[in-house]
Amino acid sequence: MFPMSGSAAVAAFGGAFPQVFPPGVVVSEQGSTPRFVYGVLEGRVETVVTTGQRESTVELHGPGSLLGLWSALGDETSPHAVRTCARTRLLVIPVDTLRALYDREPSFAREVTSMIVRQVGRAQAALADQKLRSAAERLARWLAETTQPERLGSWVKLPISKQLLASYIGTTPEHLAKGFIQLKDYGVEVRRKEVLVRDIASLRSFAQLDHATRNAA
Structure with a gap:
């Protein structure tokens, strides 16, 4: 359609x-x-x-x-x-x-x-x-699902504002900033309106996405 x-x-x-x-x-x-x-x-x-x-x-x-x-x-x-x-x-x-x-x-x-x-x-x-994921885990999920594999390791402009992203994942801009800091250990960097993701698998593991998929199966 x-x-x-x-x-x-x-x-x-x-x-x-x-x-x-x-x-x-x-x-x-x-x-x-x-x-x-x-x-x-x-x-x-x-x-x-x-x-x-x-x-x-x-x-x-x-x-x-x-x-x-x-x-x-x-x-x-x-x-x-x-x-x-x-x-x-x-x-x-x-x-x-x-x-x-x-x-x-x-x-x-x-x-x-x-x-x-x-x-x-x-x-x-x-x-x-x-109900089940922290704000940082929800951020990790969003990054894992929206990052294009060919852009791994490159700085990419966020497709939406940080304020809108915070609202979308159900948190505040302050907790969103803390989430980005927490995800540094999983290969994520942020500067102003850009983000760099190095490893989607690490983000999926942190967000427990693969674990959730196995349970659903």
Whole structure:
């Protein structure tokens, strides 16, 4: 279903239209009744949950993601807000268009259902991380999963800000800084907006990822 170009996406979803948003724009509010589903064509967005004066980034989404599926198909209010992290190009899809396509196209319905299942799986994994791993272990997992093997031993610009990274892994900027210090023994260095990773296997071992995989098997 995704990724696809803007013109192909518009053709696939009648009534949909592409729109460009600058960084920091709240595209949909937490608790709102969904009128649109958003497909990420370019850029990056975050889903954010707020309680009182506190907020947390639930997940980060890049090109190929469809946001708001659960709320749109279940006719529920949105459990989170959607906010752009960078200049982002979204496909804005009316909810009625999505529901009609879901009802009449079995292959589309299967793909959407699979996407929802994957989203739920990621949410469950994130919840397990919060309960079972320290902030440093969560940071190690994120680095292990996002570092490209060909960039090992090289300085690479962080794809997101440290403040956003801290929110995403469920910690504070102060504890994030301490986590980077703790990971020095596992081949990680950081300077300003750049990070250097030498050994993904060490990070996986520190985060107990392989141990978790063996237990799940």
